[in-house]
C-alpha cells in the first residue's frame with residue numbers, strides 16, 4: 139500500500155475525538171476517494187495524515203514507513219504532498235512567485251522543475267507574471283496541484299480540489315489527478331462531486347460522523363443502491 143491508516147482516533151481538542159477508529163488503505167498508483175456528508179471528518183482525516191491534527195491512537199504508514207504524528211514540514215521529505223481545501227495558493231503573489239515558493243527546497247533542480255511544471259500546465263506558463271488571484275477557479279486548482287508536484291511526491295492528498303468549480307473545470311481537475319497516476323503518483327482525494335469522483339476513482343471510502351461507513355471499488359459503489367440513495371440522490375436534491 140502507498141498509504142495506510144489504521145484505528146485512527148484524532149481530533150482538535152483532547153478527549154473530544156472527531157475520528158473514531160478510522161482506517162483506509164490506498165493502493166500504489168490508485169486514485170482513492172473519500173466521500174461523506176459535511177462534517178463527516180474527511181478533512182480531519184487528511185489533516186491527521188499530514189500531521190496537522192493530533193493523532194491520539196492508531197498508525198499511519200506511507201510506503202511502509204511509519205508517519206504517524208509526522209510534522210507537516212517533514213512531509214515533502216517523505217514524498218507526500220498535501221493540497222488543502224482552502225487557501226492553497228497565495229493570491230496576491232504571481233504564479234511564478236507561487237511556484238518559486240513551492241520550489242524553494244529543490245536546490246540545483248529548481249529551473250528544470252519549473253520548466254516541467256510550465257510544460258505540464260501551459261496556462262500557468264502563459265500567465266506566469268499575473269497574480270494568482272486573477273486566475274479562474276480551475277486554474278487556481280491547477281496551480282495548487284503544480285505547487286504540490288514541486289517536491290516530486292509519490293503521494294498527493296487533495297482536499298476537495300473541485301469544490302466551487304464548474305462541472306467542466308471540476309472534470310478537468312479530476313482528470314488531471316487521474317493523469318498523475320499514470321506517472322506513478324498515488325492520489326488520495328476528498329470529493330463532494332460524488333458521481334464524478336466515483337466514475338474516475340479506483341477505490342472509495344465513505345465516512346460519516348467520524349467513522350468508516352462503506353468502502354469498496356468505486357465502480358461498485360457507483361451502482362450501489364444504498365450509496366445512490368444517500369449520496370447521489372441527496373446531491374440531486376441539493377442541486378435542484
Ligand SMILES: Nc1ncnc2c1ncn2[C@@H]1O[C@H](COP(=O)(O)OP(=O)(O)OP(=O)(O)O)[C@@H](O)[C@H]1O
Pocket residue numbers: 150151156174175176177178179180181182183
Ligand atoms: N479547527 C477545528 N477545531 C475544532 N473542531 C473542528 C475544526 N475543524 C473541524 N472541526 C469539526 O470536526 C468535524 C469534522 O470536520 P471536517 O472539516 O473534518 O469535516 P469534512 O468532512 O471535511 O466536512 P466538509 O465536507 O464540510 O469539508 C466537524 O464537526 C467540525 O465542526
Ligand SMILES: [Mg+2]
Pocket residue numbers: 180181182223297
Ligand atoms: Mg472538508
